Amino acid sequence: MLKAIVYKEWIKIxxxxxxxxxxxxxxxxxxxxxxxxxxxxxxxESYWNxxxxxRAIWFYVLKFVPLIVGLLIAxxxxxxxxxxxxxxxxxxxxxxxxxxxxxxxxxxxxxxTLILSVFMGMFLGMGAYFFPQEIVWVSFLTTAPWFLAGxxxxxxxxxxxxxxxxxxxxxxxxxxAAFLGTFFKGNFPGTNExxxxxxxxxxxxxSIATLFSIYRFRKGEM
Amino acid sequence: xxPKLSRYLLVFVAIFTMGYVLPSIxxxxxxxxxxxxxxxYSVLNKKFYASKYVDGQNRFSDMEGxxxxxxxxxxxxxxxxxxxxxxxxxxxxxxxGVRLNPAQLRQENFYQGTAALxxxxxxxxxxxxxxxxxxxxxxxxKDVFRIKDRMEFVVAKTxxxxxxxxxEYTQALKDQGFVFPARVLGGIPSFMKSRDDGWFIxxxxxxxxxxxxxxxxxxxxxxxVPEGFKIRKIICNDHxxxxxxATIVTDDNKLYLLMTDNYGIQxxxxxxxxxxxxxxVMGGNLFYKTVILMDExxxxxxxxxRDFKKVDELKEGLPLKSEMAIGKVEQxxxxxxxxxxxxxxxxxxxxxxxxxxxxxxxLSVVLVIFTLVLIxxxxxxxxxxxxxxxxxxxxxxxxxxxxxxxxxxxx
Numbered sequence: 001m002l003k004a005i006v007y008k009e010w011i012k013i014x015x016x017x018x019x020x021x022x023x024x025x026x027x028x029x030x031x032x033x034x035x036x037x038x039x040x041x042x043x044x045e046s047y048w049n050x051x052x053x054x055r056a057i058w059f060y061v062l063k064f065v066p067l068i069v070g071l072l073i074a075x076x077x078x079x080x081x082x083x084x085x086x087x088x089x090x091x092x093x094x095x096x097x098x099x100x101x102x103x104x105x106x107x108x109x110x111x112x113t114l115i116l117s118v119f120m121g122m123f124l125g126m127g128a129y130f131f132p133q134e135i136v137w138v139s140f141l142t143t144a145p146w147f148l149a150g151x152x153x154x155x156x157x158x159x160x161x162x163x164x165x166x167x168x169x170x171x172x173x174x175x176x177a178a179f180l181g182t183f184f185k186g187n188f189p190g191t192n193e194x195x196x197x198x199x200x201x202x203x204x205x206x207s208i209a210t211l212f213s214i215y216r217f218r219k220g221e222m
Numbered sequence: 223x224x225p226k227l228s229r230y231l232l233v234f235v236a237i238f239t240m241g242y243v244l245p246s247i248x249x250x251x252x253x254x255x256x257x258x259x260x261x262x263y264s265v266l267n268k269k270f271y272a273s274k275y276v277d278g279q280n281r282f283s284d285m286e287g288x289x290x291x292x293x294x295x296x297x298x299x300x301x302x303x304x305x306x307x308x309x310x311x312x313x314x315x316x317x318x319g320v321r322l323n324p325a326q327l328r329q330e331n332f333y334q335g336t337a338a339l340x341x342x343x344x345x346x347x348x349x350x351x352x353x354x355x356x357x358x359x360x361x362x363x364k365d366v367f368r369i370k371d372r373m374e375f376v377v378a379k380t381x382x383x384x385x386x387x388x389x390e391y392t393q394a395l396k397d398q399g400f401v402f403p404a405r406v407l408g409g410i411p412s413f414m415k416s417r418d419d420g421w422f423i424x425x426x427x428x429x430x431x432x433x434x435x436x437x438x439x440x441x442x443x444x445x446x447v448p449e450g451f452k453i454r455k456i457i458c459n460d461h462x463x464x465x466x467x468a469t470i471v472t473d474d475n476k477l478y479l480l481m482t483d484n485y486g487i488q489x490x491x492x493x494x495x496x497x498x499x500x501x502x503v504m505g506g507n508l509f510y511k512t513v514i515l516m517d518e519x520x521x522x523x524x525x526x527x528r529d530f531k532k533v534d535e536l537k538e539g540l541p542l543k544s545e546m547a548i549g550k551v552e553q554x555x556x557x558x559x560x561x562x563x564x565x566x567x568x569x570x571x572x573x574x575x576x577x578x579x580x581x582x583x584x585l586s587v588v589l590v591i592f593t594l595v596l597i598x599x600x601x602x603x604x605x606x607x608x609x610x611x612x613x614x615x616x617x618x619x620x621x622x623x624x625x626x627x628x629x630x631x632x633x
Contacts, residue, residue, distance in 0.1 A: 044378035045350075045362045052346050052366065053411050098224055132376045134346045134368065141344070159232075171627050179239045185562040186570040190344030195562070195570045202238065205231040208224065212232060212628065215225035219631070 001095060002103060009077060009107045016076040017111050020069045024119045031059050032126045039130065051135060055189050062123065062143060066150025067180065069119075070112050074157030077108045082161060091218060101214050105158055109207070112154045116147050138190040145192045148199045149183035155206045156180070162213035179206075229628050230609070236624035237617050238560065241574075244619065245552065245559035252548050258516060258540055263525045265301045265317055265509045270523065270536045285536065301327070301507050318509065330508040332461040334469070338517075341455055341471075341497045343568035348376070349411050352418040354434040354441075360413045363435075367391070369404040369423065391433075394440035401427045408456020408468055415460040419467055422480065424453045432467075432485070445485040454497060456480070461506075469504065471497050477513070479530075491532040492524055499566050518542070518565075550581070557582040557618040586615045589622040596626075606630065 035058055038047050050056040081087040090104075091097045123143065127136045156176040163169050183199065186192045259274040273295065274281050282295035296303045300314055304327050307313035316322055348366040365375040365384055372392040375384040395402075402425065409421035420434030422445070430445040430453070452473040459468065466479040466488070475497055477490040492513055495502065503514040510533065513524040519542060525534040543549040552559075561573045593614050597607050604611075610630055613621040 039379075043362070045364050045366075048348075048366060048378040049350070049362055052348055052350075130381060132348060132366075132368075132381060134348050138344060138346055168627075175236055175239060175627065178243045179235060182239070182242060182562060188344065188568050190346075191568055191570050193344065193569060195572070198572050202235055205235045208228045209232050211225045211228040215228075216631075 001100075005100065005103045006107055009104055012080055013073055013076045013108065013111060016072050017115060020072060021115050021118060024065055024069065024115065025122065027061060027065055028119055028122045028126065031061060031123070032130065034058070035130055048131075048135075051131075051189075057142065057189055059123070059139065059143065062119075063146055063184070066116050066119070066147045067153050068150075069115055070150035070153035070155075071157050073108055073112050073115075074154045074161065077104070078158050078161040087162065087214075087217065091214070097214065097218065098211055101210055102208070105155070105207075105210050108154060108158065109151065112151060116150050120147055141190045141193050141196075142186070144196050145183045145186065145199060148196070148203060149180055152183065152199075152203050152206065153180060155203065155209060159206070159209035159213050162210055162217065164213070164217045229630065232628050233610075233613065233621075233624045236627060237613070237620045238572075240620035240623055241556075241558060241560040241617075242562065245556055245561075248552060248555065249548075252551075254543070254546065254548055256518075256541055256543070258521055259538065261512075261514065261521065261523045261536060261538070262299050262302045263510060263512055263523070263534065264299050265507070267298060268534070270534070271295060271298055272538075301509060304331075304507075320508065322508075327508055329462045330506065332459070332463060333503075333505045334457065334459055334461075335501065335503045336455075336457050336469075337501045338497060338499050338566035339568050342566065349407065349409065349421070350413075351375075351421065351433070351435050352413065353436075353438070354418045354420055355436045356418075360415060360418055362413055369402065369407070371402050373402075391440045394442050395423075395431065395433065398431060398442045398444050399429065400431055400442070401425045401429070406453045406456060408453075408458050408470075410458050410460060416462070417460055419458065419460070422456045422458065422468060424456075428452060443485070445480070445487075447487055451487075463506075465506075469502075471495070471502075477502075488530055490524075490526065490530065494522070544578075550579075553577040553579040554581045554585060555619060557586065557616065557620075582618050583615075586618045589618065590615050593622065593625070602630070 051058065081090070090100055093100060120140075120143070124136055124140055127139055131139075156172075156179070160169055160172045160176060163172060179202075186195070257275045259272040262271050262273070263269070264271060270285050271290075272283055272285070274283075280292065282290040282292060284290070290298065296306050297312075300307055301317065304313055304322075304324070308324055313322060313324070348368055350363050350365075351367050352360055352363060364379065365377045365387070367373055367375050372388065373395060374388045375391070376382070377384050400423070405424040405426060405428070407421055407423050410418070418434070420432060420441075423431050423433055425431065428447070428451055430447045430451070432443040432445055434441045453470055454473050455471045457469040457471070459466070464482050466481050468480045470478040470480055470487070472478070475495045477492045477495055479488040479490065480486075481488050490513060492515070495515055496517075499517050501516045503516065505512045505514075509528070511526045513526065515522045518540065520537055520539045523536045524532055527533050544553070556577070558574055558576045561575065562570045564573050590611055593607075593611055594604075597604060607630055610625040613625060615621075617624075
């Protein structure tokens with residue numbers, strides 16, 4: 001059963017995942033091509049001074065990329081399910097419907113996390129070539145909430161798309177936008193050190209939110 | 223069971239989000255500006271004066287409530303405003319028997335400010351060591367240093383460690399008895415300064431050292447400090463007077479000056495500084511130093527003479543938002559509020575503010591009654607909604623919106 005679900009979900013998100021992976025990799029390469037260019041045309045110590053003393057952030061372009069990844073994967077995975085209410089077919093399979101939906105969400109979460117991990121790995125790995133570990137670590141602390149926002153966006157969009165009523169969807173979108181906004185509050189390098197675990201906890205809370213939508217769907221909310 | 227759990231988890235996240243968003247929106251629309259007055263101490267009259275921004279205008283007064291024009295205020299404070307008097311040719315020849323020399327006034331005049339958030343901010347732990355005896359002004363070095371189990375210089379161009387320089391400086395520190403790693407570092411990491419005095423570094427055994435690079439070579443001096451001198455922050459300066467290298471704040475919130483004369487540690491007679499929430503402003507002139515402690519509740523000013531004895535002090539309360547209409551309405555609307563940023567730290571966090579007043583309970587009761595009416599009207603059982611009602615009571619408007627946004631329907 002798990003194999004079949006993975007196959008079905010992969011068909012839906014394959015194109016968008018590979019496209020986002022390519023775009024993200026190009027963005028990270030772009031960021032460090034720019035860093036390399038700056039280090040060549042300026043004095044390296046002056047560029048470092050901008051980062052260390054003026055707290056310059058050289059990777060702002062990355063800020064909303066993880067959010068877009070989570071959002072598009074969730075849309076690609078769950079919008080086809082609500083077109084003509086195809087999710088009904090899945091929910092009528094002779095197995096526990098909650099388990100099926102959780103497996104679908106788990107697969108989407110796995111793909112989103114994998115893509116974001118590739119971005120983060122490349123971002124930090126290439127960073128370590130140009131900068132000392134202290135700058136790489138602070139870059140991690142600065143970008144980590146943006147990446148967590150991508151995972152939160154995946155869970156929220158899955159939950160919102162599967163919600164049967166448009167009126168509720170609009171409320172949920174407002175709530176989702178306000179919640180996701182909290183991940184982008186720190187604008188100073190390394191400022192989010194103590195907020196990462198609370199963010200992980202909040203994401204864990206919304207990770208099974210799709211079960212609430214499916215429950216309402218199954219009970220015939222129209 | 224799982225759908226019910228997922229609903230309550232969503233309600234919890236919604237309460238968190240509302241607790242942050244609604245008070246923010248409320249303050250965005252209704253916040254009021256509180257301008258704290260600037261206090262100055264007159265050498266001439268030995269009393270405090272205040273300048274305050276009220277209704278778009280500067281108002282000048284003394285502590286007895288006498289109002290002054292701007293010109294009168296400038297005349298009452300000739301030393302604090304000596305540039306004004308120099309320009310007008312009205313600077314007195316002498317005050318307190320001391321002949322006033324403009325060059326000396328300029329040299330002795332200083333001002334420095336340290337906000338509470340400078341005690342709580344992320345730090346890279348990488349700093350530049352400037353050449354202190356440069357013939358061509360202060361320029362950025364090609365490397366930055368870190369101090370862990372040794373002193374290391376990382377070259378910016380190659381991102382590699384300069385082993386020879388690292389060994390030389392590590393040895394120079396060890397030769398003076400430095401025990402790695404460092405506890406606290408203080409210096410001016412910017413090249414926008416009039417001179418370089420290097421770095422003051424406290425080691426793991428609470429010894430304090432002064433490290434400079436002189437003609438490319440390390441110069442390390444030991445600073446004698448009192449027993450158990452746990453430094454929290456070393457605030458260095460490049461004041462023209464060169465009277466003191468730095469202001470030192472210890473873990474127990476005591477203030478000291480690190481004097482340039484033989485590295486003396488001079489305590490300041492300030493007993494109630496709290497680095498976690500107060501802004502520390504220091505100013506000085508030929509006659510006195512003023513130390514100003516500011517937070518949202520009050521401003522306190524200490525006047526200290528050249529022998530570091532307290533001459534006068536002033537404490538003025540500020541209007542508290544919690545006692546104004548904006549604060550009272552806020553306490554009525556919200557049982558608590560959540561902020562992700564605060565003015566005394568650059569670290570984000572979940573900063574929850576619980577109000578002292580219980581006026582929010584009135585609205586909570588109204589919302590509980592409203593929720594009960596809705597439950598009755600929709601023929602839902604009270605037993606299944608008891609947790610919702612408890613949530614609405616304790617989290618007020620946040621919980622009310624959350625439990626109705628994620629309806630607890632019975633099918």
